[in-house]
Amino acid sequence: MSRISKVLIANRGEIAARVMRTARRLGLGTVAVYSDADAKALHVASADQAVHIGPAPARESYLVIDKIIAAAKATGADAIHPGYGFLSENASFADAVVAAGLIFIGPPASAIRAMGGKSEAKALMETAGVPLVPGYHGEDQDDALLAGEAARIGFPVLIKASAGGGGKGMKVASSAEEFLAALASAKREAKASFGDDRVLIEKYLARPRHVEIQVFADSHGNCVYLFERDCSIQRRHQKVVEEAPAPGMDPVIRARMGEAAVAAAKAIGYVGAGTVEFLLDTDGSFYFMEMNTRLQVEHPVTEKITGQDLVEWQLRVAAGETLPLTQEQLTINGHAIEVRLYAEDPVKGFLPQTGTLAHLRFPEQGEHVRVDTGVRSGDAISIFYDPMIAKLIVWDKDRDSAVRRLEKALAETEVAGLNANVPFLSAVAGHPGFLAADLDTRFIERYEADLLPAATAPDVKTLALFSLGLTLSRRSAGSDPWDAVGGFLLNLPATERVEWQEAGEDGAAHKVDITWTRGGFTVVAAGESLPVSGILSADGTLTATLGGTRVMARWVRWGDHVTLFHAGTTRTLSLVDPHVGKHADHGGHGRLTAPMPGKVIALLVEEGASVAKGQPVIVLEAMKMEHTLKAPADGKVTHLRYQVGDQVSEGVELVGFEAA
Structure with missing residues (x-):
């Protein structure tokens, strides 16, 4: 070195x-x-x-x-x-x-340029004998020509930004009628993200898996592949879950894909860490997608199954050393899974979230669990960068054991202060389709009803935990020595009423009466009565007895909100009482407001236009992604409050709207 x-x-x-x-x-x-x-x-x-x-x-x-x-x-x-x-x-x-x-x-600039344009890269791979998905990768970007090529390939087709990656500038057109609108959106997103609106078109495979090969080359002519990662579970063409090795991978296909990836790297004089991405069809056929000329977000799963530090490899190769191992010396040990913990709201189309991480706690790390993060409690997730909070990686001797590790690790992960996708990831980890490794790139679409179930009202035990924590926090906050007994307190009523409100504009309200009794409290909520008692520690650990059953939970208050982590679930309610004031109203029926800070990049209607409920009205760009907002009801657009290029804040009314 x-x-x-x-x-x-x-x-x-x-x-x-x-x-x-x-x-x-x-x-x-x-x-x-x-x-x-x-x-x-x-x-x-x-x-x-x-x-x-x-x-x-x-x-x-x-x-x-x-x-x-x-x-x-x-x-x-x-x-x-x-x-x-x-x-x-x-x-x-x-x-x-x-x-x-x-x-x-990293790799030489020449290698980056060779793979920087998807169209040019596919031409190179075709020459190198690497299989390609049927498609159009030409320079002519005339809309009519592209529409004709899409018809030739056959719908559905995938439109992809030629210069980009990460799911940006990527749209699916299921028919000729949808094609031009999808093309325009893909080009806008590509231009905004990469400064280049060129696209390519490919056949959209029915149930492909996204399998990628980690390659590594040095400046002495050596190149190896460190096996594969399955990255099939995605939302908006961005990876959510990655695992290595790919479940059910045939060793013969693994070797063929690995050799194709090495051939791709050698064809461009590659040096350093790179990833060659393939679509793997159900019949074992695989097709080159693209090559990422850098280290990937999901590299930790490869590190876990090979026992190698890929960043160390990068540093040593950059210093002129040869690769630490040969292909024959590389072996697979066990199974690793990584999930990406994002600040986003899966229920609202995985909408990115901004705000302060009021509380952040990860599982204990060791041989079986690793957490890579760049944030801490109190840090902010801003509009300027990717909303990733952390990568949670687990490893064990086989896939079944690794999945159990993942479920446990997710149950021990706590995020409060903004919406995060932990419950969604837990739903994926526990889903029968995931357990059976029934994976493809439309996994989330197929199982959406299971992974994003309708919200349920909190039951009496949940409301009791919220209310008990609140009462204990108030009593422990005082300086009077009477507080220490955890029961009767001078100048407070024997019965206190609190009101909790669920999230959302129309979130239901729940009134709870909590009464001090000898040895504890009695909670009356949802038409039921429940004796409760407990202790709230300084770190928010709530040890409670509910009707004779002892439970553990984490109780975190931030502003007028409380987040409760209990039995692997997360729920946030807003407190509505005289101490904090009425929960703010952020909108109502017939209003179209910005769900996040962003920039207006397209107005799809004109002032005075009549629109139907669900009709696209305006397109915002936030965190490098487009978000199309739709009319909340049938009605008329009376005023466009912002123009293309304007920055808007979360919650502002975007258009004047008159419901029919």
């Missing part, structure tokens, strides 16, 4: 923290860069040095090549690790790093 002594990580969040851990273990110095939004971020606190590089928007900080190079020069760093996202697959950045006399911890 003599060529590298200090590494600058040109990224943020969990990948920056991840690279720092490995670099520090190897005795290397670390430098973080940060924007205004990340001044107090975990990756900044973890680094030996940190350099401010500009305002929160990535285009003014993390994407400015000159600022990254200057930070490296100023701190004496001799190598730059791009992480994933931002500049990691930017050939101009790789060139600039090398031109500045620094080491780029």
